[in-house]
Structure formats: structure tokens, C-alpha cells
Amino acid sequence: MAEDLTGRRALVLGAGMAGSLTAAALTPFFDRVTLVERDHLTGAGTDRRAGLPQAGHAHLLLGSGARWIDALLPGTTQALCDSGAHRLSMPAQVHTLSPHGWLPAIPEIQFLLSGTRSLIDTVVRERLLAGGRIELLTGTEVAGLMGDATRVTGARLRDRTTGAFRDEPATMVFDATGATSAAIAWLAELGTAPVATTVVDAGVGYATRTLRLPDAWRRLGAIYLQADPDGSGRGGVLLPVEDDRWLLSLSGVRGQNPPTDEPGFDAFVASLRHPVLAEALAQATPIGPIRGFRKLANRWRHFEGLRRGPEGFVVLGDAARSYNPAYGHGMSVAARSANVVREMMARHGSAPDLTRRLQRAVAGCADDAWAIASGQDARYLTDTRPGPVERLQRWYTNRLGRAAVHRPAVTKALLQSFTLDAPAGRLLAPRIVGKVLTTTDSPPPPPPFPPEAMPQRLPRDPATGRKTS
Secondary structure (H helix, E strand, O other): OOOOOOOOOOEEEOOOHHHHHHHHOOOOOOOOEEEEEEOOOOOOOOHHHHOOOOOOOOEEEEEEHHHHHHHOOOOOOHHHHOOOOOEEEEEOOOOEEEEEEEEOOOOOOEEEEOOOHHHHHHHHHHHHEEEEEEEOOEEEEEEEEEEOOOOEEEEEEEEEEOOOEEEEEEOEEOOOOOOOOOOHHHHHHHOOOOOOEEOOOOOOOEEEEEEEEEHHHHHEEEEEEEOOOOOOOOOEEEEEEEEEEEEEEEEEEEOOOOOOOHHHHHHHHHHHOHHHHHHHHHHHHEEEEEEEEEOOEEEEHHHHHHHOEEEEEEHHHHOOEEEOOHHHHHHHHHHHHHHHHHHHHHHOOOOOHHHHHHHHHHOOOOOHHHHHHHHHHOOOOOOOOOOOHHHHHHHHHHHHHHHOOOOOOHHHHHHHHHOOOOOHHHHHHHHHHHHHHOOOOOOOOOOOOOOHHHOOOOOEEOOOOOOOO
């Protein structure tokens, strides 16, 4: 007989984006939802917590992700803007230099929210807890799962302050502890079969600097210089964030990782395919040190492939599938998967195979983001030769990129797919394929902003060396 989940408890491990939004999704179906977080959480402005080492680097919340968050926590997009996040129209306010040229600044196809990860997480968490239906345990780490190979019945927790262990029973446990999740080891302890893992690692590294820039730079909006798989593999992005600050994040593949010393950082910026970021850096007043981050592989742990996984345990977010964050998909995929959890609970909450249904549905909603990130990063791998299908895919991707800088209809389709607002399969629609195949190899268009729109470099006071206003 199917189990009735009404009146039971859900335990969500990890209070990052995936965990917080999953907790929001579960509130209609459980009397108690408990969110467990290893770190001691504080308010906005703290971007160095151990559980989110990439927090100090550039983050984008896609418009699709913002809408999925609003579906769970209404009003969050407006709250983020009210707290200082920037709403940027794409592509008009997100000037993007693709490997084939600048994308045209056509009217809004999608929007992006730009803010620090600390701000985004804090606003989401505050709205999540405002309803009083979520119990939050901070400073608490997961030591393992309760139950056996057929059913998980809770989690064993450890208070990081006192060192005390306790068992927390639950009807269902959701693991959202991120890319460092120990879920595979926890399941092995219960006697389940091994979990297969797929890794695509181009050795990508980040380096980020927080800046202040003259007000004139706000006229340009964000600047995104994409890495070229057939070139150096170097890229960079300049984003406005809250409190009149900017984040300049650089990226490079294996052997091309951006340095974290000032001369090396400056030289890396100067080596990019367009001087606009070097000009910004020359006019900037740096705030704080340069921060580096590595370990950016795409990693897919195939929990959806377990034939005899235990009931009552679902893995989602980066704990199941993590991506090179250069593509900006992580938070939006987390929001999408939380909505999928809510939909599946509403439709199949009493099904005897609920766990398997949930795990497969969560995996399916991340397929497009995985295809984009792993497909692009695979082009940087030198130890593998692409097969005929992959060579055809790369040929079409190159043709698609060339067409997108010349033909607005292709630009629109590409950006809708890239921002997860439309399925990737739409790029193979006959109308788009026809435009892609008939685009000639004409010279790339000029930047969407004229040279005179680039803010002029401010002079420096000869006595102090400071920029004058």
C-alpha cells in the first residue's frame, strides 16, 4: 500500500540555493521541514563561508531562474532588486563577445540579476524563513544516514560546536550539500550499489577582484568576453553588484589559469580579446585582495541510475550534478529542480516509487545545462579525440555561433537556450537550421557600443597617484 506522507517530516541537508529552495518546495507536503547547514550562517556581506568557497566570484541569476524562485517564494526578484541587485536586459545591457564576434544589442530576450552570491543567498533565505514553517539548524554537519539499503529513515548529525551526535528521524531526506557531498559514501555504508560518475574537467580556474568604477561605466552595463575554445581559452566578465561595486572575474583553462598576484592579474586582463576590461581595470579602485578558485570540473553523479536505491533519499543540486560556473547555470538549475520536486510531490506524493520518480525528474531538468557546460569544456580537452557525432555537433555549434552575431532570430534562439528559457532542441528547429546554414562568413560586426561610449580614463594626481574625479 502506498505511504501517506501527510504529517511527516522532511530533512533537507544543505542550506545553499538548492537546499533552501527544495525546503520551500516541500512545505505543502510535510508538517515539518528541517534545513540542516554545516556553516554558521550570517547576513549579507559574508562571502567567505567554507561551504561556498566560490561565493566571492561573479554570479548571475538567469531570468528563468528568477521566475522559478518567484514561483516558490513570491516577490523574491523584487526583493533582490530592492536590496541592490542589478536587473540587466540581455543582450542590450550584457555586451557579449562570443568566439565569433559581438552579439547584437537587440531588445530584451532575457534578463539577468547581478549581485554577490552572499546577497542572493541571504535574500532567499530570509524569505524562506519568514513564513515560520522551516526549522533551520546551523553549525550542524551530516555524519551519515539512518536506515538500510531499502529505506533511509533520517540522518545522523553532529553539532560542530559541542561535537555531540544525534539521530534525526525523517520520512524523507534530501541531500543538497553541494559538490563535496558524501552521499556516495553514505549510501555505500548502507550497502547500496556503487554510483557511477561522469567527469568533464578542462582545468578551469577563476580569479576575481572587487572594484569601484566611475559612474560612467554604468551606462555600458555588464561586459562578458567569452573564452574561445579555438583560441587561448581565456575569458572575463565585469558585473555591477550591490553597494556601488563591480566584480571582475577572469577565467582560463588548464595552463591558462588567471594569476592571483596583481601584476599577473593585470597582464591576464590585457591579454583578452578586447581591451574593454583592461580599460575598466585601469580606471578602477580595487577593493580587497584578488581571490582565486579552482576545482571547477563538470561532475555528474548518476543517482538516477541506481536500480535499487533506498526509498526516502533524494540527491539534488550540485550534490548530483555540478557545472563549470562560467556558464552561470547553477542557481537557475537549482530553482528549476525545486519546482520539479514540488510538481512531482503534488502528482506522485503517494506513489510507492516516489524516490525513484523524484531522482529521475531532478536529473532530467538538468540535462540542457549539463550539455552546454560539458560540451563546451570538452573542446578544451587534449587527451581525447572527438567521434563523428561530436565533430558534427561542434561544426554546427560553430555555425550557430557565427549566425548569432549576424542574424537576430538566431541570437534570440541561442540566448533563450543558453539561459534555459527554451529547450536546447529548439536550436535544431528547421527555421533556425535554415538561417544557420545560409549565413555567410562575413566580417564580424563592431562592438554594440561605440568607442566614444567607453568611459575615458581618469587622470591621476601626480602627488598621490590617486584617480581624480
